Amino acid sequence: MTAILPAKSLADRLTTLFWRKPNLLLALLITPPLLWLGVIYLGSLAALLLQSFYSIDEFSGMVVREFTLKTYGELLRPQNYDIILRTLLMSAAVTLGSAILAFPIAYYAARYAKGRWKAVFYLGIMLPLWSSYLVKVYAWKLILAKEGILTWAATQTHTNFVLDAALALPGIGGNSLSTSYIGMFLVFTYVWLPYMILPMQAALERVPTSMLEASQDLGATKAQTFRTVILPLAMPGIIAGSIFTFSLTMGDYIIPQIVGNSANFIGMAVYQLQGTAGNTPLAAAFAVIPIVIMLIYLSLAKRAGAFDAL
Amino acid sequence: MPAAVEFRSVSRHFGPTTAPIKAVDGVDLTIAEGAFFAMLGPSGSGKTTCLRLISGFESPTAGEICIFGENVSNTPPHLRNVNTVFQDYALFPHMNVRDNVAYGLMVKGMARAQRYAKAEEMLALVHLDAYGSRKPGQLSGGQRQRVALARALVNEPKVLLLDEPLGALDLKLREAMQDELKSLQKRLGITFVFVTHDQHEALSMADSLAVFNEGKIAQIGTPAEIYAQPKTRFVADFVGSSNVLPPALTQSLGGPAKWSSLRPETLHLDPAGPLQGTVTSLRYLGSGHRIAITTQGQDIAAILPTGTELPEPGQQIRLSFPANALHIMDQA
Ligand SMILES: Nc1ncnc2c1ncn2[C@@H]1O[C@H](COP(=O)(O)OP(=O)(O)O)[C@@H](O)[C@H]1O
Ligand SMILES: [Mg+2]
Numbered sequence: 001m002t003a004i005l006p007a008k009s010l011a012d013r014l015t016t017l018f019w020r021k022p023n024l025l026l027a028l029l030i031t032p033p034l035l036w037l038g039v040i041y042l043g044s045l046a047a048l049l050l051q052s053f054y055s056i057d058e059f060s061g062m063v064v065r066e067f068t069l070k071t072y073g074e075l076l077r078p079q080n081y082d083i084i085l086r087t088l089l090m091s092a093a094v095t096l097g098s099a100i101l102a103f104p105i106a107y108y109a110a111r112y113a114k115g116r117w118k119a120v121f122y123l124g125i126m127l128p129l130w131s132s133y134l135v136k137v138y139a140w141k142l143i144l145a146k147e148g149i150l151t152w153a154a155t156q157t158h159t160n161f162v163l164d165a166a167l168a169l170p171g172i173g174g175n176s177l178s179t180s181y182i183g184m185f186l187v188f189t190y191v192w193l194p195y196m197i198l199p200m201q202a203a204l205e206r207v208p209t210s211m212l213e214a215s216q217d218l219g220a221t222k223a224q225t226f227r228t229v230i231l232p233l234a235m236p237g238i239i240a241g242s243i244f245t246f247s248l249t250m251g252d253y254i255i256p257q258i259v260g261n262s263a264n265f266i267g268m269a270v271y272q273l274q275g276t277a278g279n280t281p282l283a284a285a286f287a288v289i290p291i292v293i294m295l296i297y298l299s300l301a302k303r304a305g306a307f308d309a310l
Numbered sequence: 311m312p313a314a315v316e317f318r319s320v321s322r323h324f325g326p327t328t329a330p331i332k333a334v335d336g337v338d339l340t341i342a343e344g345a346f347f348a349m350l351g352p353s354g355s356g357k358t359t360c361l362r363l364i365s366g367f368e369s370p371t372a373g374e375i376c377i378f379g380e381n382v383s384n385t386p387p388h389l390r391n392v393n394t395v396f397q398d399y400a401l402f403p404h405m406n407v408r409d410n411v412a413y414g415l416m417v418k419g420m421a422r423a424q425r426y427a428k429a430e431e432m433l434a435l436v437h438l439d440a441y442g443s444r445k446p447g448q449l450s451g452g453q454r455q456r457v458a459l460a461r462a463l464v465n466e467p468k469v470l471l472l473d474e475p476l477g478a479l480d481l482k483l484r485e486a487m488q489d490e491l492k493s494l495q496k497r498l499g500i501t502f503v504f505v506t507h508d509q510h511e512a513l514s515m516a517d518s519l520a521v522f523n524e525g526k527i528a529q530i531g532t533p534a535e536i537y538a539q540p541k542t543r544f545v546a547d548f549v550g551s552s553n554v555l556p557p558a559l560t561q562s563l564g565g566p567a568k569w570s571s572l573r574p575e576t577l578h579l580d581p582a583g584p585l586q587g588t589v590t591s592l593r594y595l596g597s598g599h600r601i602a603i604t605t606q607g608q609d610i611a612a613i614l615p616t617g618t619e620l621p622e623p624g625q626q627i628r629l630s631f632p633a634n635a636l637h638i639m640d641q642a
Binding site for chain 1: 367388396461
C-alpha cells in the first residue's frame with residue numbers, strides 16, 4: 001500500500017508542530033524582544049528609579065546607597081524648581097504650538113492628498129528627519145541670529161516692528177530671536193513637528209468619510225462637525241503626538257544650550273549633574289520628573305475622555 | 311401639492327468631460343409625498359449617487375432637483391430637511407447610543423433634558439429603550455441599524471433616505487426589519503426613499519419603484535406593474551429573473567416578432583404544450599423545483615410546485631402557459 005500523504009521532511013515536521021501549537025511559534029518569536037523590553041529597557045528604568053532614592057554625601061561626593069527622599073526634597077529648592085517649571089512650560093508651549101500647526105497639515109494629508117501628493121507629503125514630513133539633528137539646530141541658530149536671514153527679511157519688507165515687538169515681550173523676548181525663549185520655541189517646534197503630524201494623520205485617516213457626512217446630514221455645520229466628531233475621533237492621535245513632543249522637549253539638552261539665553265532645562269541639568277558634578281541621584285530624580293508628568297498627563301487625558309474613540 | 315422629491319433631467323457625471331463616468335444620466339423622477347419609494351438596480355447602477363444628490367453630498371452636473379417644490383441646488387446638506395440612514399450606519403463611536411440619537415437635536419441647540427427625552431422616545435420606537443447608555447461598539451448589527459434609524463427619525467425629516475439599510479443583516483433579521491420599516495413608514499407618514507439591489511425587498515416593500523440600469527431609469531411604476539409588465543429585457547431579467555425570449559421564439563409561440571418575457575412560475579408541464587426542449591438541470595428550491603430546458607438554443611426556466619412528477623435531466627418535455635402570461639416588451 002502506498003502512503004496517501006507524502007513523506008515528511010524536517011521542515012514539514014516543524015511547520016506541522018507550529019500549526020498544532022500556534023502559541024509555541026508566538027513564544028519563540030516574542031521572547032527575545034520581550035527580554036529586551038523587560039530586562040534592558042524596563043530594568044534600566046528601574047535602576048534609574050532606584051538611584052533617585054539614594055543621596056550624595058556632600059563632603060566626599062560619594063553616593064550613599066541608602067533609601068532617602070532627601071534627593072527629591074532638593075528638587076524643591078528654588079533654582080531646581082525653576083528649572084522644572086521652565087521646562088514644563090516650554091514643553092507645554094511646544095506641544096500646543098505643534099498641535100495647532102500639525103492639525104491642518106495632517107487633516108489635508110488624511111482627507112485630500114491622493115497618490116503623488118501623498119508621497120510628496122510623506123517626503124516633506126520625513127525629509128527633515130533624515131538630516132542630522134545638530135545640523136538643523138545650528139542652521140536655525142543662524143536663521144534666528146541678529147544678523148540672520150529673518151532679521152534681513154524683516155528689514156527688506158519693513159516689518160522690523162513685528163520682530164521688535166516680539167523681542168520686547170517681557171520674559172520670552174530678548175536681544176535676538178536666537179537668544180530668546182521665542183527662538184527656542186520655534187526650534188523645538190520645528191524639530192518635533194513630524195512626531196505630531198504622523199500620529200495625527202494616522203488617526204484622522206481612520207475617520208470614515210461617512211461619519212462626517214452623517215454629522216452634516218443631521219444638521220451640523222462644519223464647525224460643529226469639527227468640534228463634536230473630528231476632534232474627539234482624532235484625539236487619540238493628538239495625545240500620541242503630544243506624548244512625543246512633550247517628552248522629547250522635556251528631555252532635550254542640546255537645543256537649550258545652543259538657542260536661548262542659556263537658562264537651565266531638565267535635560268541640561270541631568271547632563272551636568274551626572275557628568276561634571278557626579279551627582280547621579282539628583283540627576284536620576286530630575287529624570288523621573290518627565291515620567292511622572294507624563295503619567296499625570298495621560299491619566300488626565302483619559303479622565304477627559306480622550307481615548308473614548310479607541 | 312408638490313412632490314416630495316423631483317428630478318428634472320438630472321445627471322451626475324464623474325471624471326473628465328471627454329470620457330465621463332455617467333453615474334446618473336438624464337434621470338426624471340417624481341416621488342409622491344408619503345410614499346415608500348424604492349430604487350432598485352444592480353451594483354454600480356447609480357442608486358447611491360441618486361440618494362446623495364437628494365441629501366446634498368453630490369451636486370448634479372446637469373438638471374435640477376426639487377424637494378417639496380423647492381429647488382435645492384444651492385442648499386448645503388445640513389440645511390436640507392432630509393436625513394439619511396447610511397449603508398455602514400456611520401454611528402459616532404465616541405458617543406453612547408442616546409447621544410448618537412440626540413445628535414441632530416444637539417447641533418440645533420435643543421436643551422439637554424428635552425433632547426434626551428426625545429431620544430428615549432425614538433429609542434422606544436425602535437425597541438431599544440434599555441440601550442441608551444451603551445456605546446455603538448457594544449451593539450449587534452441589527453441594533454446598530456435601529457440606532458441609525460432612530461438617529462435620523464428624531465429630526466422629523468420630510469424625506470428619509472435609506473441606502474441598502476438591511477444589506478449587512480442576516481436573512482431572518484432582514485425580514486423582520488423589512489416588516490418593521492414598512493409599518494414605521496406607514497405610522498409616521500414620512501416619505502421613504504429606499505435603495506436596494508434585492509428585487510424581493512423592493513417588490514415587497516415599495517409603493518412604487520424605479521429600476522436603475524447604468525445611471526438611467528429603465529422603468530418606473532408600482533411593484534405589480536414592474537413585475538408583470540417589464541418594459542425592457544433588463545427589467546424582465548433583473549426583477550424576478552424572468553425568461554426573456556428573443557423575437558423569433560416569441561413568434562413561434564404565437565406572438566409578434568418582438569422580445570417578450572415569460573415568468574418561470576407561469577409554466578407547467580403539458581404533453582401538448584407549445585414549448586418543447588431538453589431538460590438541462592433540476593434544482594430543489596424548498597417551495598418547489600426549478601427546472602431548466604433548452605429550446606431553439608435558448609434556456610427557459612420553469613418553477614414546478616412540489617408534488618409535480620419531475621422529469622429527468624436529458625429528457626424531452628413540453629411546457630405550456632396561460633395565454634396572458636407571455637408579456638410582449640415595447641423596447642429591446
Ligand atoms: N465619487 C465618484 N468618483 C468617480 N466615480 C464614482 C463616484 N461615485 C460613484 N461613482 C461611479 O458611479 C457609478 C454609480 O455608483 P453608485 O451610485 O455608487 O452605484 P450603486 O449605488 O447603484 O451601486 C459607479 O460606476 C461608480 O464607480
Ligand atoms: Mg450603493
